[in-house]
Amino acid sequence: MRFMKKLMAVGFACLMSVSLAGCGGDEKTSEGVSGAFQVYTRDSSSGTREAFEKGVDFEGELTKKAHEVASNDDMAAKVGADLNGIGYTSLSTDFEKNGVKALKYEGVEASTETVLDGSYGLQRPFMFVTRAAGDFESEEKETLVAAFLDFMQNSKEGMAIVKKNGGEVDESKAVAWSELAPKYESVLNQDNSGITITTAGSTSVEKTLKASLEAFSPMAGNFKFVMNQSGSSDAYPRVLGSEKDGANRADIGFASRTFKDEEPVDGAMLSGQYCIDAVVAIVNKDNAIENLTQEQLKGIFTGATKNWEDLEK
Template identity: 75%
Template structure:
């Protein structure tokens, strides 16, 4: 009888231990992700990505004073990827996996080519370009190469495919073969243009689409060289049309990851060309270890970026 009691006691103890262990596993599953202070990362005030994000989430001018400022789109991805408590925002063209970050849904919608083009993903913005004034390139061949490049990137079947492959969203239904479009530039395209350098400036978010386009176009246009001096959307107009257009940071084509301002501070009326070449999405990102957060609403993002919500476990 005593032996039976001892056996039953041991059995009950084992069952209780197993039950407690199982409960512990369940609790861990419910608290996946990270806890503690939220580390907010932001871009500098000249960034088109920052402007688009703050306007889209409706907290322009109310960013928390504790936000950590980063220098570029790539820097944002790298910094959040190195901080398990971090949150920031990047272009959809960002290599999320390489940087160790996860893209969050916005209002339950995943950012994708389809959701951007059909408008269901709301945090989106245009990629714009603006050039120097006609006759202000130093020589006619460079001016014609700039015209040809922009035509290739935004209107040709081949150019639009490159932009799309590198994260820009485009409507390819109106594209034409480059063989057809290039005829009007035959004189300059057939020359040896290796002594000419085209310089771009402005937004850092456009780097991937613009660099890929320039790399593909140069061999088709006399092997001109190019230099990319991307520092932020706010530098696009000043460096091609404004006070810096003849200085050390001058550019031939300026890019912005937002619409150009119409308040007089970004006058593009004298540009040889200006326009939009694709659409991009702005995506909220967190560290890949933060698996407990996959989607945030406008209200939740606003609460985080204005400093109202300070800890991950307090997100409601």
């Protein structure tokens, strides 16, 4: 009788726990998740994808089972809804909102300090390029574009906004906007509400760019702006290349990578880098894993390593 009661108790306990870990099989690993990886990747035009694949060293070797997503926010949302998911995104992403967490890379956490000192290995520049001098719709717009970029990349006020929104900057090089503004006095003190500045390119820059434009417009005659970010590969064509005079024309293009040899920016009025960003591998917030190495990430994203429990602990 005692044996039967004990047997029934064991069976009941197993039945109650089966939905979480199974009974005698399919148990979660010590990292909190088991089964096949669900790999998420950005589209081929993405500077984030290029930076991640180059950094982890698997260009051209991505598993054919990867799920392609359209933006940083889309990536975070998909991984946040998938316990077995793994992807990558910009450090400026709102991780908590999307239910994901950023992993350490080779034991190093992405932060302002580790990005600026180079100890965090997966990083990339946020670059900009403009139309050619004299190729804007008006001299006023051309001056406003120059003033905005100066504000965003060189002023104390602008750099603080970029940093607050996830871009890493060296604030020791910043200059007060009051020292820079006199160069643009001819347009800053007039009504510019009839002027619209259009931006294009990388989706990764959206958070830093939008905050900067919103802050600068009231300081510069309340100009309007339209952000049309669709991927780094669209930056050059829309300001200097094949689309610069068409319906998709833009005034400033942004890339979350360096511009390529086939994207010559020497003809631009202005081009350069306004901050550094980190690319981070992300997983669902309920996944207990905290760190992955370059070798582990390469195995996951090429398909050589297939299941969470196959990761070397």
